[in-house]
Amino acid sequence: MLVQEELKRIGSVAKNSGLPIKTIRYYDELGLLKTFGRTEGNYRQFNSDVFGRLRFIKRAQGLGLSLLEIKEFLEVHDQGDLPCDHIKVKLGEKLSQIEQQIQQLQILKQELSGLLSGWKTVPEHSEDTI
Amino acid sequence: MLVQEELKRIGSVAKNSGLPIKTIRYYDELGLLKTFGRTEGNYRQFNSDVFGRLRFIKRAQGLGLSLLEIKEFLEVHDQGDLPCDHIKVKLGEKLSQIEQQIQQLQILKQELSGLLSGWKTVPEHSEDTI
Protein backbone atom coordinates (compact mmCIF):
# COMPACT_ATOMS: atom_id res chain seq x y z
CA MET A 1 0.00 0.00 0.00
CA LEU A 2 1.67 3.14 -1.13
CA VAL A 3 0.82 6.25 0.77
CA GLN A 4 -0.14 8.99 -1.61
CA GLU A 5 2.71 11.42 -1.31
CA GLU A 6 1.97 15.00 -0.75
CA LEU A 7 3.27 17.14 -3.57
CA LYS A 8 5.09 20.37 -2.98
CA ARG A 9 5.02 23.58 -4.86
CA ILE A 10 8.03 25.54 -5.84
CA GLY A 11 7.90 27.94 -2.93
CA SER A 12 8.22 25.29 -0.28
CA VAL A 13 10.90 23.49 -2.22
CA ALA A 14 12.79 26.75 -2.30
CA LYS A 15 12.33 27.30 1.39
CA ASN A 16 13.36 23.81 2.37
CA SER A 17 16.32 23.57 0.06
CA GLY A 18 17.62 27.04 0.55
CA LEU A 19 17.74 27.68 -3.17
CA PRO A 20 16.03 30.63 -4.81
CA ILE A 21 12.84 29.91 -6.68
CA LYS A 22 14.35 31.23 -9.85
CA THR A 23 17.17 28.76 -9.64
CA ILE A 24 14.81 25.87 -9.18
CA ARG A 25 12.81 26.92 -12.17
CA TYR A 26 16.02 27.22 -14.09
CA TYR A 27 17.05 23.69 -13.19
CA ASP A 28 13.63 22.47 -14.15
CA GLU A 29 13.94 24.17 -17.50
CA LEU A 30 17.22 22.38 -18.07
CA GLY A 31 15.53 19.11 -17.28
CA LEU A 32 17.37 18.37 -14.07
CA LEU A 33 14.35 17.99 -11.88
CA LYS A 34 11.63 15.66 -13.12
CA THR A 35 8.66 17.59 -11.90
CA PHE A 36 5.53 15.67 -11.17
CA GLY A 37 3.49 17.45 -13.72
CA ARG A 38 1.52 20.59 -13.08
CA THR A 39 -1.59 21.47 -11.18
CA GLU A 40 -4.72 22.67 -12.90
CA GLY A 41 -3.47 26.17 -12.49
CA ASN A 42 -0.18 25.25 -14.15
CA TYR A 43 1.87 25.19 -10.95
CA ARG A 44 4.83 22.85 -10.86
CA GLN A 45 4.53 19.91 -8.50
CA PHE A 46 7.47 18.21 -6.82
CA ASN A 47 7.68 15.17 -4.63
CA SER A 48 10.25 14.92 -1.91
CA ASP A 49 12.85 13.29 -4.13
CA VAL A 50 13.61 16.74 -5.29
CA PHE A 51 15.55 17.53 -2.15
CA GLY A 52 17.99 14.70 -2.65
CA ARG A 53 18.34 15.74 -6.23
CA LEU A 54 19.05 19.30 -5.31
CA ARG A 55 21.63 18.23 -2.78
CA PHE A 56 23.30 16.08 -5.37
CA ILE A 57 23.33 18.94 -7.84
CA LYS A 58 24.80 21.30 -5.31
CA ARG A 59 27.50 18.89 -4.31
CA ALA A 60 28.45 17.92 -7.81
CA GLN A 61 28.37 21.48 -8.94
CA GLY A 62 30.54 22.60 -6.08
CA LEU A 63 33.07 20.13 -7.35
CA GLY A 64 33.22 21.66 -10.74
CA LEU A 65 30.78 19.57 -12.74
CA SER A 66 28.63 21.45 -15.16
CA LEU A 67 24.88 21.28 -15.02
CA LEU A 68 24.91 19.29 -18.24
CA GLU A 69 27.23 16.67 -16.85
CA ILE A 70 25.11 16.47 -13.76
CA LYS A 71 22.08 16.07 -15.91
CA GLU A 72 23.62 13.08 -17.60
CA PHE A 73 24.33 11.41 -14.31
CA LEU A 74 20.83 12.06 -13.09
CA GLU A 75 19.47 10.55 -16.24
CA VAL A 76 21.48 7.40 -15.70
CA HIS A 77 20.10 7.32 -12.21
CA ASP A 78 16.57 7.81 -13.43
CA GLN A 79 16.69 5.11 -16.02
CA GLY A 80 17.54 2.85 -13.19
CA ASP A 81 19.05 0.08 -15.21
CA LEU A 82 22.57 -0.51 -16.35
CA PRO A 83 23.89 2.35 -18.37
CA CYS A 84 24.78 1.70 -21.96
CA ASP A 85 28.41 1.36 -22.90
CA HIS A 86 28.75 4.91 -24.04
CA ILE A 87 27.65 6.21 -20.70
CA LYS A 88 29.72 3.64 -18.91
CA VAL A 89 32.79 5.01 -20.58
CA LYS A 90 31.88 8.54 -19.66
CA LEU A 91 31.28 7.57 -16.08
CA GLY A 92 34.59 5.77 -15.98
CA GLU A 93 36.34 8.80 -17.36
CA LYS A 94 34.68 11.03 -14.87
CA LEU A 95 35.70 8.74 -12.09
CA SER A 96 39.35 8.87 -12.99
CA GLN A 97 39.06 12.62 -13.41
CA ILE A 98 37.79 12.71 -9.90
CA GLU A 99 40.67 10.68 -8.62
CA GLN A 100 43.07 13.00 -10.33
CA GLN A 101 41.26 15.92 -8.89
CA ILE A 102 41.72 14.53 -5.44
CA GLN A 103 45.43 14.26 -6.02
CA GLN A 104 45.61 17.79 -7.35
CA LEU A 105 43.78 19.00 -4.33
CA GLN A 106 46.33 17.34 -2.16
CA ILE A 107 49.10 19.11 -4.02
CA LEU A 108 47.33 22.42 -3.72
CA LYS A 109 46.82 21.79 -0.06
CA GLN A 110 50.53 21.32 0.39
CA GLU A 111 51.32 24.43 -1.54
CA LEU A 112 48.93 26.49 0.48
CA SER A 113 50.11 25.14 3.79
CA GLY A 114 53.56 25.99 2.55
CA LEU A 115 52.42 29.57 2.25
CA LEU A 116 50.84 29.46 5.65
CA SER A 117 53.72 27.99 7.54
CA GLY A 118 56.22 30.51 6.41
CA TRP A 119 56.97 29.57 2.88
CA LYS A 120 60.56 30.84 2.94
CA THR A 121 61.52 27.51 4.42
CA VAL A 122 60.87 26.04 0.99
CA PRO A 123 62.32 28.57 -1.35
CA GLU A 124 62.66 28.00 -5.05
CA HIS A 125 62.97 24.28 -4.83
CA SER A 126 63.02 24.05 -8.59
CA GLU A 127 60.49 22.49 -10.93
CA ASP A 128 57.20 22.89 -9.31
CA THR A 129 57.41 25.75 -6.95
CA ILE A 130 54.46 27.91 -7.71
CA MET B 1 77.20 35.51 -10.45
CA LEU B 2 73.74 35.50 -11.77
CA VAL B 3 73.34 34.50 -15.34
CA GLN B 4 71.26 37.08 -17.14
CA GLU B 5 68.07 35.27 -17.90
CA GLU B 6 66.72 35.33 -21.35
CA LEU B 7 63.30 36.93 -21.48
CA LYS B 8 60.45 35.51 -23.47
CA ARG B 9 57.76 37.19 -25.43
CA ILE B 10 54.15 36.29 -25.26
CA GLY B 11 54.15 34.07 -28.32
CA SER B 12 56.71 31.67 -26.99
CA VAL B 13 55.08 31.62 -23.59
CA ALA B 14 51.87 30.68 -25.33
CA LYS B 15 53.54 27.97 -27.32
CA ASN B 16 55.36 26.46 -24.37
CA SER B 17 52.49 26.63 -21.97
CA GLY B 18 49.79 25.58 -24.36
CA LEU B 19 47.63 28.54 -23.47
CA PRO B 20 46.27 30.96 -26.05
CA ILE B 21 47.97 34.33 -26.27
CA LYS B 22 44.74 36.05 -25.45
CA THR B 23 44.42 34.16 -22.24
CA ILE B 24 47.91 35.09 -21.17
CA ARG B 25 47.25 38.70 -21.86
CA TYR B 26 44.05 38.42 -19.92
CA TYR B 27 45.85 36.98 -16.92
CA ASP B 28 48.43 39.70 -17.17
CA GLU B 29 45.69 42.28 -17.22
CA LEU B 30 44.27 40.83 -14.03
CA GLY B 31 47.68 41.06 -12.43
CA LEU B 32 48.34 37.36 -12.15
CA LEU B 33 51.58 37.33 -14.03
CA LYS B 34 54.19 39.84 -12.95
CA THR B 35 55.62 40.59 -16.34
CA PHE B 36 59.19 41.74 -16.48
CA GLY B 37 58.35 45.09 -17.94
CA ARG B 38 58.11 45.78 -21.60
CA THR B 39 60.55 46.08 -24.45
CA GLU B 40 61.11 49.38 -26.20
CA GLY B 41 58.42 48.41 -28.63
CA ASN B 42 56.00 47.80 -25.77
CA TYR B 43 56.13 44.02 -25.96
CA ARG B 44 55.57 42.12 -22.73
CA GLN B 45 58.57 40.28 -21.35
CA PHE B 46 58.38 37.18 -19.22
CA ASN B 47 61.01 35.19 -17.46
CA SER B 48 60.69 31.48 -17.04
CA ASP B 49 58.90 31.74 -13.71
CA VAL B 50 55.83 32.35 -15.73
CA PHE B 51 55.50 28.69 -16.60
CA GLY B 52 55.29 27.59 -13.01
CA ARG B 53 52.84 30.34 -12.39
CA LEU B 54 50.68 29.29 -15.28
CA ARG B 55 50.74 25.70 -14.13
CA PHE B 56 49.69 26.80 -10.68
CA ILE B 57 46.88 28.87 -12.10
CA LYS B 58 45.66 26.01 -14.24
CA ARG B 59 45.73 23.57 -11.39
CA ALA B 60 44.03 25.85 -8.93
CA GLN B 61 41.48 26.90 -11.46
CA GLY B 62 40.69 23.36 -12.39
CA LEU B 63 39.86 22.84 -8.76
CA GLY B 64 37.30 25.56 -8.74
CA LEU B 65 39.22 28.53 -7.44
CA SER B 66 38.46 31.81 -9.10
CA LEU B 67 41.16 33.86 -10.73
CA LEU B 68 40.80 36.40 -7.96
CA GLU B 69 41.41 33.87 -5.26
CA ILE B 70 44.37 32.58 -7.16
CA LYS B 71 45.66 36.08 -7.45
CA GLU B 72 45.58 36.49 -3.72
CA PHE B 73 47.60 33.35 -3.21
CA LEU B 74 50.11 34.42 -5.80
CA GLU B 75 50.47 37.73 -4.07
CA VAL B 76 51.20 36.06 -0.78
CA HIS B 77 53.78 34.03 -2.59
CA ASP B 78 55.30 37.08 -4.19
CA GLN B 79 55.61 39.06 -1.02
CA GLY B 80 57.72 36.22 0.18
CA ASP B 81 57.38 36.88 3.87
CA LEU B 82 54.82 35.78 6.38
CA PRO B 83 51.34 36.72 5.39
CA CYS B 84 49.45 39.07 7.61
CA ASP B 85 46.80 37.68 9.91
CA HIS B 86 43.96 38.49 7.61
CA ILE B 87 45.48 36.47 4.83
CA LYS B 88 46.44 33.74 7.23
CA VAL B 89 42.82 33.33 8.14
CA LYS B 90 41.78 33.22 4.52
CA LEU B 91 44.40 30.65 3.75
CA GLY B 92 43.31 28.57 6.68
CA GLU B 93 39.73 28.74 5.55
CA LYS B 94 40.66 27.77 2.06
CA LEU B 95 42.63 24.85 3.41
CA SER B 96 39.70 23.45 5.30
CA GLN B 97 37.50 24.05 2.30
CA ILE B 98 39.92 21.95 0.34
CA GLU B 99 39.78 19.18 2.86
CA GLN B 100 36.01 19.23 2.70
CA GLN B 101 36.17 19.23 -1.02
CA ILE B 102 38.29 16.11 -0.94
CA GLN B 103 35.69 14.41 1.20
CA GLN B 104 32.89 15.49 -1.09
CA LEU B 105 34.79 14.14 -4.01
CA GLN B 106 35.07 10.84 -2.27
CA ILE B 107 31.33 10.78 -1.77
CA LEU B 108 30.69 11.66 -5.37
CA LYS B 109 33.13 8.98 -6.41
CA GLN B 110 31.12 6.43 -4.50
CA GLU B 111 27.88 7.63 -5.95
CA LEU B 112 29.19 7.45 -9.45
CA SER B 113 30.73 4.06 -9.03
CA GLY B 114 27.38 3.04 -7.66
CA LEU B 115 25.89 4.06 -10.97
CA LEU B 116 28.59 2.23 -12.86
CA SER B 117 28.45 -1.01 -11.00
CA GLY B 118 24.79 -1.52 -11.44
CA TRP B 119 23.21 0.87 -9.05
CA LYS B 120 20.15 -1.26 -8.41
CA THR B 121 22.24 -3.11 -5.84
CA VAL B 122 22.01 0.00 -3.68
CA PRO B 123 18.46 1.07 -4.13
CA GLU B 124 16.85 3.85 -2.16
CA HIS B 125 19.00 3.42 0.89
CA SER B 126 17.30 6.42 2.43
CA GLU B 127 18.66 9.80 3.30
CA ASP B 128 21.38 10.44 0.83
CA THR B 129 20.66 8.46 -2.23
CA ILE B 130 21.01 10.84 -5.08
Added chain:
DNA sequence: GTAAAGTGTCTAGCTGGCTGGAGAGTCAAG
Protein backbone atom coordinates in the same frame (compact mmCIF):
# COMPACT_ATOMS: atom_id res chain seq x y z
C1' DG C 1 -15.88 39.03 -3.54
C1' DT C 2 -11.57 41.09 -2.84
C1' DA C 3 -6.87 41.56 -1.42
C1' DA C 4 -2.46 39.42 -0.82
C1' DA C 5 0.60 35.90 -1.62
C1' DG C 6 2.24 32.57 -4.78
C1' DT C 7 3.29 31.14 -9.36
C1' DG C 8 3.63 31.33 -14.43
C1' DT C 9 6.19 33.04 -18.76
C1' DC C 10 9.06 36.17 -21.15
C1' DT C 11 12.75 39.11 -21.93
C1' DA C 12 16.72 41.30 -20.48
C1' DG C 13 20.88 41.75 -17.82
C1' DC C 14 24.88 40.35 -14.91
C1' DT C 15 29.54 38.07 -13.70
C1' DG C 16 33.49 35.37 -14.78
C1' DG C 17 36.47 33.76 -18.08
C1' DC C 18 37.59 33.95 -22.08
C1' DT C 19 37.70 34.76 -27.51
C1' DG C 20 37.50 37.28 -31.99
C1' DG C 21 38.40 41.04 -34.93
C1' DA C 22 39.87 45.67 -36.21
C1' DG C 23 43.49 48.68 -36.79
C1' DA C 24 48.09 50.13 -35.72
C1' DG C 25 52.84 49.74 -34.30
C1' DT C 26 57.37 46.65 -34.13
C1' DC C 27 60.77 43.68 -35.68
C1' DA C 28 63.58 40.33 -38.71
C1' DA C 29 64.60 38.65 -43.32
C1' DG C 30 65.66 39.32 -47.90
Added chain:
DNA sequence: CTTGACTCTCCAGCCAGCTAGACACTTTAC
Protein backbone atom coordinates in the same frame (compact mmCIF):
# COMPACT_ATOMS: atom_id res chain seq x y z
C1' DC D 1 62.60 49.41 -47.95
C1' DT D 2 59.14 46.31 -48.10
C1' DT D 3 56.87 42.17 -46.61
C1' DG D 4 55.23 39.09 -43.20
C1' DA D 5 55.09 37.61 -38.65
C1' DC D 6 54.44 39.25 -34.12
C1' DT D 7 52.50 42.18 -30.84
C1' DC D 8 49.83 46.01 -29.04
C1' DT D 9 45.13 48.06 -27.44
C1' DC D 10 40.34 48.44 -27.64
C1' DC D 11 35.90 46.94 -28.14
C1' DA D 12 32.53 43.59 -28.94
C1' DG D 13 30.57 39.09 -28.20
C1' DC D 14 29.98 34.29 -26.31
C1' DC D 15 28.77 30.68 -22.82
C1' DA D 16 27.30 29.12 -18.31
C1' DG D 17 24.64 29.99 -14.55
C1' DC D 18 21.99 32.64 -12.65
C1' DT D 19 19.00 36.94 -11.31
C1' DA D 20 15.75 40.86 -11.86
C1' DG D 21 11.63 42.90 -13.61
C1' DA D 22 7.23 43.19 -15.89
C1' DC D 23 2.84 41.49 -16.26
C1' DA D 24 -0.79 37.96 -15.94
C1' DC D 25 -3.00 34.21 -13.74
C1' DT D 26 -4.15 31.12 -9.45
C1' DT D 27 -4.87 30.25 -4.89
C1' DT D 28 -5.73 31.43 -0.05
C1' DA D 29 -7.41 34.18 3.67
C1' DC D 30 -10.72 37.05 5.26
